[in-house]
Each structure stands twice: as structure tokens, then as C-alpha cells.
Amino acid sequence: MMRHSENSVASEGVSGVGQLPETAEEQQPKKKKFRWKVDYYGILFIVPFFVVYAIFSLYPMIYSIALSLTDYEGFNRDIGLVGFVNFTWLATQPRFWQSLLNTVMIFCMNFVPQMLFALIFAAMFTGKTYKMRGKGAFKGIYYLPNILTATSVAVMFYTLFARPSGGLWQLLTHMGMSTDVNLYLMPWPSRIIIAFIQFWMWFGNSMITLSAGILGINPSVFEAAQLDGASQKDIFVHITLPLIKPIVVYSLVVSTLGGLQVFDIPYLFLSGGPALTDGRNATETVAVYIYKMAFTGDMRYNIASAASVYLFVICMIVSFVLFRITHSDELKEQKRMERRIAKRGGVA
Amino acid sequence: MSNDTNVMAPEALTESQIHKLAKKQVPLKKRVKHTAVTTVIYICCVLMAIVCLLPLWLLFVDATRATTQINQGMSLVPSRYLITNFNSLIEYDMPLVSAFFNSVLISFCSTALSLYFSTLTAYSFVAYRYKGQKVIWSIILILMMIPGQLSMIGFYKLVVDLGMYDTYWPLIIPAIAGPGAVFFFKQYFDANFSKEMVEAARIDGSSEFRTFNLVVLPTLAPALATNAIFGIVSSWNNYMGPLMLISSTEKYTFPMISQLIKTDRYSTDLGAMALAVFLTILPLLIVYACFSRFIIRGVAIGGGKE
Structure with missing residues (x-):
């Protein structure tokens, strides 16, 4: 019915x-x-x-x-509407809030360094004074991880950081880490490794997007600045950065939406967290939580649906706010550019 | 060292800058600084390249080593147990080959559908004018923002109700309705569409479908190729869909192999495990080796964000 x-x-x-x-x-x-x-x-x-x-x-x-408004669990055939009980129940679940917090933490630890590095490398690759060879090869290498299957990448890093046989684990011990450390039993190292895998996979993508943005800027803007005697640093800070801001914010929106839904890597890496009691679920993201709720254990479809509705609302709010910010920024930027151009007498 | 920069400089700079350089007679200090900065930039780039490639190389090396060797310590030089590891993989009955062809089937079919119907939808926004067109277009833009997780549970239930559980249909058919691809093609049309060509075909008596199939589609070739690569790769890499919807091992897709690798049966034989992971990556490495220029150009124009 x-x-x-x-x-x-x-x-x-x-x-x-x-x-x-x-x-x-x-x-x-x-x-x-x-x-x-x-x-x-x-x-x-x-x-x-x-x-x-x-x-x-x-x-x-x-x-x-x-x-999400019903009590549909497991093999329950007798379904009835229960209103917002699932939502209020979820709101009192520390594990749900923890998964949300994990998602945000993993996203921030991945996105901030990713954007910083991407900006630095994009600046190096597009710089006029220090022109370099082999750009294509470097770009090719940096983008490579992005195309690989996330699940394979997760298992690859799992074997490489495993104690005591993993190559990267051994590299860390050579660099001074104690050999007794098992990274997979500790919440923070596990989270950092997952953030690192995300960084590893997405750095090339961000870098290429940003370089494309910088290359898309009208070259006469740079020439005008150079003729006026601006240094490379000034040009980057005062011209390049403001002009590629829309692309940075666009990447921010897309990455945030992707980051909120990240599933493959945390699920296959430690399937949600170190197995120890105090660190349990330390790497469980919202998507992993939803999946586990619905398809393992008690098959609580109602709870999983309620969680996905929460996730949807959060995604909508985030993208709305971010787009609001970009839009106002774009208008401001346009006005500022118009003023600049008017001052200079119509360059660009 | 400073001589070196002098030779390098004219090649690397634009003409106007060369004139400027010649005028100023660049002082030695500046030239030294230039060389130093260039060196630092190269070192940074090489370091980052190592970060990107080292994990893959370590994995490949592990795939060629015996389990005892792997336990003894890290190595950067391949050993000679590749064949042994491969044989033990075959012994373990890893469904690599069938999974490979399953994935090929799914990703090619879904991408073909996605390309045809996305271009058709995008075409309707540039070639025709009808009431409500703008509203429908903004609806498609809004659909792009909706996270897939919301429909996950309902999708699973729907597939079970339709009797499509453990078949490939739910992994292929939804590709018809991809707002991202429609957006991509609409942008391409906005830059490249010529209404005159369509009108000429219409005057010649070609039906609208025929015009689209025989006149418009061929002009889209570059955009189709770009989108096809990204479509195939993203469908190939899809894990959550098959994980929810496929249950029998012989229907497993390629990314699901990774999940088998982590089970106890394989995890004691580290060499074979590394080889299996490497094999799941190998097809994409080959594709990337062939199309990397193309793919990077696609990312630069925004085709890679899906």
C-alpha cells in the first residue's frame, strides 16, 4: 500500500x-x-x-x-510508519556523530595539503621565468594514481603499511619509527594513512585543474603586470591567485561533496577502523556507516536511510553555502577587475 | 654554471623578455639565483614523482618476490619469483579472468549507453526551442549536486523487487541518465554547434533522428572520445554498486577481486597477494600508458570531474 x-x-x-x-x-x-x-x-x-x-x-x-520513516529492519515484513523516530535515534548515537567527524577529519587532512601542494606545483609548472622541461611527463606521473581503482589502491597501501612485511612500514621504521608500532591498531595513524591515500590519488587531478585555470588566464594580464615591473611573487599573489579563486572554490565544492561520500578506501582499508575497543570505528565514514547498517548485522534499512537523508541534507547545505560564497566572490572580483581595467585604460 | 644559464635563457623565455634581458645585461647574482631556483623546482618535482610512483614500484617488486623475502625486508630490486607467485594464484582459483571480462562488458555497455543518451539530451537543449526548456536545464544542473548515497538503499530495494539482483542490468541501464555527462556535452555543443548544418540536413529531407545519428554525432568525436575514457574508467572503478548488487563469485567485477585478496585464504601468501593487487591495477596502467596525454587534456578541460 x-x-x-x-x-x-x-x-x-x-x-x-x-x-x-x-x-x-x-x-x-x-x-x-x-x-x-x-x-x-x-x-x-x-x-x-x-x-x-x-x-x-x-x-x-x-x-x-x-x-527512513518506517521501522523496516532485517526480514521484517510488517512495516509501519513510525515518523521521525529513526532521525532522533540517530542523533543520539555517538557512533553516527563519530562517523561524521571522521569523514570531516579525513577530508580536511587530505584536502588542505592537497590544495596547497597543487597550488605550489601549478605555480611552478606555469611560471614564465623558470620554464622547465618534461612538464608533460611530470603531469602524467602525478595524475596516474587518480585513474587507478580505489579498492586496489586501498589494498595496496594496506599491504605496504602492514607490520612487519610492508615496504612503507619498513621505510617508516628506517626513518626512526619504533618497530613495535602496528599502525593499524591506532586511530590517528590509520586516519592519517587514509587521508594520505586520498591525497595521493587526488593531488594530480587538482594540480592539473589549477594549472589549466592559470593557463586560461589572458596572457596580456601578465604581460601588462610585467611591463609595470611587478615581480613574479607579486604577479602570483595579486593576479594569479585572485583570478583562479573560482576554480579553487569549484574544486572545493566538488571535493567536499566527494569527500563526504568517500566509501571505497576506508571500507577496504580497515573496514571502518582499528579493531581495538578504544579505537573502534576511528576510520568509519558516513558512507561506510550507512553501508554497514544496511547490509551487515541486523540490516537496519530504516536507520541507514535516515543516515543517508542526513548526509543528503548536509551535502545540500554545504554546496549551497559554498556556491553562495563563490557567486558573491565572482561579482566582487568582476567589479574589482573592472575598476583596475578602467584605471589602466582598458588593458585586457 | 652561469654560462649555462646564459645558453638556456634565450630558449626558455619569450621574445619580449629576451629583449629586456639583453638590455639589462643580467647581473651574475641574478643568473646564479635563476639556476638555483630551477634546481630546487626540479628537485621538488622529482620528489613528488617519487611519492607518486614508489608505492606502485614497491608493489610490483613484492609481486616478484617470495613471501619469505618480503618478510625479511623491503627491496627496490625485483626478484625472480613472479612465475611462482602467478602459479600459486592460479592454484588459489582467483577469478581474475572472468572478473576482467565482466568488468569489460559492464563498463563498455554502460559507457555506450551513457554517451548516446547524454549527447541526445544535450542536443535537445541546443537544437530545439520549446517551453520550459530553461527550467528543465536547471533541473539537470540541480540533479548533478544530489549525492548518490541518498538513493542507495532505495536503489537496492528496487533492484531486488524488479528481480534484477545479481544481474548486470542495474549497473548498466542507469548510465542513460547521467546529468554530469549531459552537462559536459551541452558545454561542448555551446562552443561547437552549428545550427546551419542541421538545417541543411533538414532541408535535404533527413529526419531528425537521422540528422542526429549521422550528421551531429560524428562532429562530436573528440568530446565523445574524452568522455568515453572517463566513463569507462569510472564504471570500471565502481565498487559500491557491484558490492551491493552482485553476490555470486563468477559474476564478480574486477574491483571486487581486491576484496577477495584481503580474505584469510590469500593473505598468508604475501607474494601472491601483491601480484593479485598488481594485476588488478595492470589494465588501467596499460590504458593510461596509451591515453595519458588525452586523459590529462580531458582533466584540464574539466571532463575528469565526475
């Missing part, structure tokens, strides 16, 4: 979305003589997209939201 109501909601949602123009078109023939306009092919062409989206994305979303 519940299913039926969802179905109708889903189909309504779709017709509201995709077929708005079509209803207008159906009314026309009654008044005027109906003529099939060639532009109606445009509507025909987007139908597959929206039909498939409605079935495989929109309906599951509504289904998830509906499940």
Missing part, C-alpha cells in the same frame, strides 16, 4: 519535471489546428533521460526517504 502511494508520487514528480511543455502542447489542438512542430523532437529526445532517471534515481530516493 505504501509502495503504491510512492509510485504515484514518483510519477507525479516526473510529469511535473519532464512533461510540463507537453501538457501545454496537448491543450493546443483543441483551440488551434494541431501542427507537429519540429521543436517537439527536443522534448522527445529528453524523454529517455528523464524516464530512466525517474526509475533508477528519483524513485529510489523517494523510497529511501520513505524507508
Whole structure:
């Protein structure tokens, strides 16, 4: 019965979305003589997209939201609406908050150094004074980790940091770490390794995106600055950085959304955390928490759905806020540039 | 040393700068500084390259060593147990080959569907004008922001209800509705679409579908190629979908092999384990070796963010 109501909601949602123009078109023939306009092919062409989206994305979303309001657990056939009980229950769960905190911590430990390094390297690669050879090869090497399967990468680093056989573990002991240390039993080192894997995988991507942004800046801006006697440092701080800020913020939005949903690496690396009591779930991200809730143990679909609704709301708020910031920044930036150009008399 | 910079400088600088340099007769101090900074930059780049490649190299070396060797200590030189490790992998019945072909099947089918229907959808926004078009476009933009996790549980339930559990359909068909790919192609159309060509085809009596398939699609070749690589790679690397939806071992996809590797059965034989992990990475290394220039250009124009 519940299913039926969802179905109708889903189909309504779709017709509201995709077929708005079509209803207008159906009314026309009654008044005027109906003529099939060639532009109606445009509507025909987007139908597959929206039909498939409605079935495989929109309906599951509504289904998830509906499940989060029920008591559907395990093999329970007798499902009833329970309202927001799951949400309030989740809000009192330290493990859920811990997973959220873990996600944020792992993301920050990965993103901040990643952007810093990416900026430094992008500056080096695009610098005019210190032109270097072999840029293509370096870029190729830096991007390589990004294309590899995340699960293989997780298992690879797992073997490399394992005590006592892992190569990187041995490297760390050569650099002064005690040989008694088992990194996988300690919360912070585990988190740092996961953040490092993320950094390792995404550094090249950020660096290439930022370099592309810098190369996309109109060269005459740099030339004008150079003619005015600006130093390389000044040019980077006062021209390059402000002009690529939109790209940095865009990367921030995309990476944040990706970072909030990170699953593969934490799941396969330690499947959520060191197995010790005090460090348990130290690397469990929200996505891992949702997966574990739904598909292991008691199969608590309702709790997992409620957690995914929370995650969705958080993602929406984050992207809304970040886009708000970029937008106002862009307007300010534009005005500032206009003023600069007006002062200089129309360069660029 | 300073002579060196003198020779290097004209090649590396733009013409206007060369003139400036010649005028100023660069003092020695500056030239030394230039060489020093260049050296530092190279050292940084090489260090970062080592960070990127060392884990892969260590893995490859481990794959060629026996378990006892691996336990004794790290090495940067490959040993000669590659064949032995490979044989023990075959003994363990690791479903590498079937998983490889399963992944090929899924990633190629889903990418083909995604390319065709994304271009079709994007095309409808540039070639035609109808009421509500702008609203629909902004809806697609909003869909791009929705995290996939929200639909995860519902998707699983839907697939079970439809009787598609443990089949590849739910991994292939949803590729038709990829807002990211539509956005990518719309941007490409915005820069490259010529309405005259479509109108000429229309006057010649070609039907709209025919025009799209035979006239418009071929002009998209570069964008299609870029998007195809990223589509195949991201479908290939997808782990959560198959993990939820595939249960029988013979239907496992390639990334799911990694999960088998970590189980006890394999984890005592470290050499074979390293080899198995390396083999799961190998196809992508080969693809990357062939298309790296192409892929990096794709990332630079924003095709890599999916």
C-alpha cells in the first residue's frame, strides 16, 4: 500500500519535471489546428533521460526517504510508519556523530595539503621565468594514481603499511619509527594513512585543474603586470591567485561533496577502523556507516536511510553555502577587475 | 654554471623578455639565483614523482618476490619469483579472468549507453526551442549536486523487487541518465554547434533522428572520445554498486577481486597477494600508458570531474 502511494508520487514528480511543455502542447489542438512542430523532437529526445532517471534515481530516493520513516529492519515484513523516530535515534548515537567527524577529519587532512601542494606545483609548472622541461611527463606521473581503482589502491597501501612485511612500514621504521608500532591498531595513524591515500590519488587531478585555470588566464594580464615591473611573487599573489579563486572554490565544492561520500578506501582499508575497543570505528565514514547498517548485522534499512537523508541534507547545505560564497566572490572580483581595467585604460 | 644559464635563457623565455634581458645585461647574482631556483623546482618535482610512483614500484617488486623475502625486508630490486607467485594464484582459483571480462562488458555497455543518451539530451537543449526548456536545464544542473548515497538503499530495494539482483542490468541501464555527462556535452555543443548544418540536413529531407545519428554525432568525436575514457574508467572503478548488487563469485567485477585478496585464504601468501593487487591495477596502467596525454587534456578541460 505504501509502495503504491510512492509510485504515484514518483510519477507525479516526473510529469511535473519532464512533461510540463507537453501538457501545454496537448491543450493546443483543441483551440488551434494541431501542427507537429519540429521543436517537439527536443522534448522527445529528453524523454529517455528523464524516464530512466525517474526509475533508477528519483524513485529510489523517494523510497529511501520513505524507508527512513518506517521501522523496516532485517526480514521484517510488517512495516509501519513510525515518523521521525529513526532521525532522533540517530542523533543520539555517538557512533553516527563519530562517523561524521571522521569523514570531516579525513577530508580536511587530505584536502588542505592537497590544495596547497597543487597550488605550489601549478605555480611552478606555469611560471614564465623558470620554464622547465618534461612538464608533460611530470603531469602524467602525478595524475596516474587518480585513474587507478580505489579498492586496489586501498589494498595496496594496506599491504605496504602492514607490520612487519610492508615496504612503507619498513621505510617508516628506517626513518626512526619504533618497530613495535602496528599502525593499524591506532586511530590517528590509520586516519592519517587514509587521508594520505586520498591525497595521493587526488593531488594530480587538482594540480592539473589549477594549472589549466592559470593557463586560461589572458596572457596580456601578465604581460601588462610585467611591463609595470611587478615581480613574479607579486604577479602570483595579486593576479594569479585572485583570478583562479573560482576554480579553487569549484574544486572545493566538488571535493567536499566527494569527500563526504568517500566509501571505497576506508571500507577496504580497515573496514571502518582499528579493531581495538578504544579505537573502534576511528576510520568509519558516513558512507561506510550507512553501508554497514544496511547490509551487515541486523540490516537496519530504516536507520541507514535516515543516515543517508542526513548526509543528503548536509551535502545540500554545504554546496549551497559554498556556491553562495563563490557567486558573491565572482561579482566582487568582476567589479574589482573592472575598476583596475578602467584605471589602466582598458588593458585586457 | 652561469654560462649555462646564459645558453638556456634565450630558449626558455619569450621574445619580449629576451629583449629586456639583453638590455639589462643580467647581473651574475641574478643568473646564479635563476639556476638555483630551477634546481630546487626540479628537485621538488622529482620528489613528488617519487611519492607518486614508489608505492606502485614497491608493489610490483613484492609481486616478484617470495613471501619469505618480503618478510625479511623491503627491496627496490625485483626478484625472480613472479612465475611462482602467478602459479600459486592460479592454484588459489582467483577469478581474475572472468572478473576482467565482466568488468569489460559492464563498463563498455554502460559507457555506450551513457554517451548516446547524454549527447541526445544535450542536443535537445541546443537544437530545439520549446517551453520550459530553461527550467528543465536547471533541473539537470540541480540533479548533478544530489549525492548518490541518498538513493542507495532505495536503489537496492528496487533492484531486488524488479528481480534484477545479481544481474548486470542495474549497473548498466542507469548510465542513460547521467546529468554530469549531459552537462559536459551541452558545454561542448555551446562552443561547437552549428545550427546551419542541421538545417541543411533538414532541408535535404533527413529526419531528425537521422540528422542526429549521422550528421551531429560524428562532429562530436573528440568530446565523445574524452568522455568515453572517463566513463569507462569510472564504471570500471565502481565498487559500491557491484558490492551491493552482485553476490555470486563468477559474476564478480574486477574491483571486487581486491576484496577477495584481503580474505584469510590469500593473505598468508604475501607474494601472491601483491601480484593479485598488481594485476588488478595492470589494465588501467596499460590504458593510461596509451591515453595519458588525452586523459590529462580531458582533466584540464574539466571532463575528469565526475
